[in-house]
Amino acid sequence: MSDRNEYKSNISQQVSKKIGSDIVNGVYQVGQALPTEAEFSTEFNASRTSVREAIKMLSAKGLVSSKPRRGIRVMPEEAWNIFDTDILTWALKGKPSFRVVTEFFQLRVAVEPEAAGLAAQFGLPEQKAAIWDALGRMRDTEDKSEDAMSADLDFHIGILYATRNRFYIHLKDFIRSALNVTIQHTTPAAASYDEVLATHERVVRAIEAGDTQRARMSMRLLIEDAYSLMKEPDVDIEVTAS
Amino acid sequence: MSDRNEYKSNISQQVSKKIGSDIVNGVYQVGQALPTEAEFSTEFNASRTSVREAIKMLSAKGLVSSKPRRGIRVMPEEAWNIFDTDILTWALKGKPSFRVVTEFFQLRVAVEPEAAGLAAQFGLPEQKAAIWDALGRMRDTEDKSEDAMSADLDFHIGILYATRNRFYIHLKDFIRSALNVTIQHTTPAAASYDEVLATHERVVRAIEAGDTQRARMSMRLLIEDAYSLMKEPDVDIEVTAS
DNA sequence: ATATGTATTATTATATTACTAAATGGAGCA
DNA sequence: TGCTCCATTTAGTAATATAATAATACATAT
Numbered sequence: 001m002s003d004r005n006e007y008k009s010n011i012s013q014q015v016s017k018k019i020g021s022d023i024v025n026g027v028y029q030v031g032q033a034l035p036t037e038a039e040f041s042t043e044f045n046a047s048r049t050s051v052r053e054a055i056k057m058l059s060a061k062g063l064v065s066s067k068p069r070r071g072i073r074v075m076p077e078e079a080w081n082i083f084d085t086d087i088l089t090w091a092l093k094g095k096p097s098f099r100v101v102t103e104f105f106q107l108r109v110a111v112e113p114e115a116a117g118l119a120a121q122f123g124l125p126e127q128k129a130a131i132w133d134a135l136g137r138m139r140d141t142e143d144k145s146e147d148a149m150s151a152d153l154d155f156h157i158g159i160l161y162a163t164r165n166r167f168y169i170h171l172k173d174f175i176r177s178a179l180n181v182t183i184q185h186t187t188p189a190a191a192s193y194d195e196v197l198a199t200h201e202r203v204v205r206a207i208e209a210g211d212t213q214r215a216r217m218s219m220r221l222l223i224e225d226a227y228s229l230m231k232e233p234d235v236d237i238e239v240t241a242s
Numbered sequence: 243m244s245d246r247n248e249y250k251s252n253i254s255q256q257v258s259k260k261i262g263s264d265i266v267n268g269v270y271q272v273g274q275a276l277p278t279e280a281e282f283s284t285e286f287n288a289s290r291t292s293v294r295e296a297i298k299m300l301s302a303k304g305l306v307s308s309k310p311r312r313g314i315r316v317m318p319e320e321a322w323n324i325f326d327t328d329i330l331t332w333a334l335k336g337k338p339s340f341r342v343v344t345e346f347f348q349l350r351v352a353v354e355p356e357a358a359g360l361a362a363q364f365g366l367p368e369q370k371a372a373i374w375d376a377l378g379r380m381r382d383t384e385d386k387s388e389d390a391m392s393a394d395l396d397f398h399i400g401i402l403y404a405t406r407n408r409f410y411i412h413l414k415d416f417i418r419s420a421l422n423v424t425i426q427h428t429t430p431a432a433a434s435y436d437e438v439l440a441t442h443e444r445v446v447r448a449i450e451a452g453d454t455q456r457a458r459m460s461m462r463l464l465i466e467d468a469y470s471l472m473k474e475p476d477v478d479i480e481v482t483a484s
Numbered sequence: 485a486t487a488t489g490t491a492t493t494a495t496t497a498t499a500t501t502a503c504t505a506a507a508t509g510g511a512g513c514a
Numbered sequence: 515t516g517c518t519c520c521a522t523t524t525a526g527t528a529a530t531a532t533a534a535t536a537a538t539a540c541a542t543a544t
Contacts, residue, residue, distance in 0.1 A: 010498080011498080012499090036523065049498095049501085050499065052525085056295045060328075068506065068507040068508060078412070080412075081326050085323060086302075107410065110355075114348070115352070165348050252525080254526090290527090297497095308498095309534075309535070310495080310496050310536095313496065
């Protein structure tokens with residue numbers, strides 16, 4: 001402490017982010033007592049108050065609980081607010097297991113087809129246009145490029161917005177993480193990009209036409225296709241965090 | 243301050259809960275500047291530090307952001323971590339609009355049928371038994387009673403657990419809120435309870451049999467039935483919070 | 485004159501320190 | 515076994531200093 005030459009803004013957020021990602025990425029075991037407030041304080045050379053604020057933020061996300069004499073403990077995973085924007089982001093730092101990828105797909109296959117159906121029913125013209133636009137940008141970019149990835153994301157998120165249902169819209173962070181995770185597990189050039197584009201186009205066409213049923217079906221196919229391209233868990237070495 | 247005769251544990255959590263529910267229930271408008279730290283401090287007669295911790299918790303949930311000179315502001319709804327356990331609970335205090343009820347159903351109809359399908363595929367015997375048990379308790383209770391409600395909830399949550407997918411499991415808070423909200427909008431005795439029980443039984447049977455397809459279908463019917471019993475938005479007076 | 489850029493200032497959150505109180509787990513003892 | 519006491523660690527308060535920001539006033543240039 002007392003190294004006050006430069007101002008570091010939002011110390012509590014920085015600390016929260018650091019500890020939070022460590023927890024999410026398994027650096028600390030569930031149930032384990034973390035370092036005490038005082039220890040964190042010296043580790044990050046921040047005041048204890050800042051550390052406390054950081055811990056409060058993590059407890060608001062269900063990651064930790066703290067009690068006198070018991071210390072700060074990692075909560076069981078079930079208590080984590082797993083759809084929290086930050087938690088989903090932090091989780092991207094680690095390499096996901098095949099199990100996690102499967103879990104993502106299992107939820108996507110529930111949510112996204114229905115989202116496409118709702119988009120077909122309730123989507124506003126400009127929202128549908130945004131989906132078309134994203135598809136256009138997918139066409140204009142190289143497969144597996146940064147831009148293609150971003151356009152793909154916009155495509156899926158655009159559909160969520162077109163549902164005009166706030167729960168679906170909020171799942172955009174989930175979808176973002178799902179796509180990121182997927183990328184890391186797809187064998188390069190597993191499918192022809194043209195095929196992928198065609199599949200996506202079928203979805204937009206159905207939405208455009210207001211055909212709920214077809215929108216659902218084509219989206220379901222899209223996702224099942226993507227899942228089938230996943231790397232099998234060849235060995236899938238579970239990198240256990242030391 | 244200085245009223246230290248009795249100890250109130252977890253002040254920051256209490257304050258956070260109070261301000262949080264006010265925000266969620268529309269007492270403070272989005273974008274509006276809340277009272278300052280100092281003002282909250284006197285309002286709740288807590289120290290400014292405690293208030294700060296409370297605010298940090300709310301900002302961790304995406305409800306507020308705070309900056310020097312700008313004060314504490316309510317974030318746009320889109321930023322709220324709407325699947326957060328606390329936010330969902332706090333939201334139950336207010337009377338939901340028909341729109342919200344619809345939004346709940348639109349997501350339920352995506353998630354729960356797929357969940358039933360996964361439960362049929364992957365559910366462990368004891369997990370399936372728990373679902374049966376919940377159904378049994380539904381049978382033993384009066385329609386619309388407290389216990390029936392609780393058994394119904396256990397039924398749906400039991401299915402989530404049987405998916406053995408952590409994302410689905412975490413949606414239990416969402417489902418809990420959805421069911422609560424639904425109750426408030428169903429006309430009493432709209433359908434025969436026997437019919438409801440039969441619909442539920444069809445779902446468990448399919449899960450028990452490991453019949454993915456039938457599990458999905460029967461759950462979809464269950465939810466669509468429930469939705470059809472909703473009160474039409476007769477007038478649906480939007481009670482604007484004063 | 486109007487627009488644009490630059491200080492000044494007041495306000496409000498941010499951060500630190502030091503101290504007190506309460507809760508808890510465990511050790512020691514009857 | 516159950517009770518008491520103790521040490522530890524979080525919970526809470528208070529006082530103070532610092533940094534970020536919005537608004538205002540002022541100056542400059544076009």
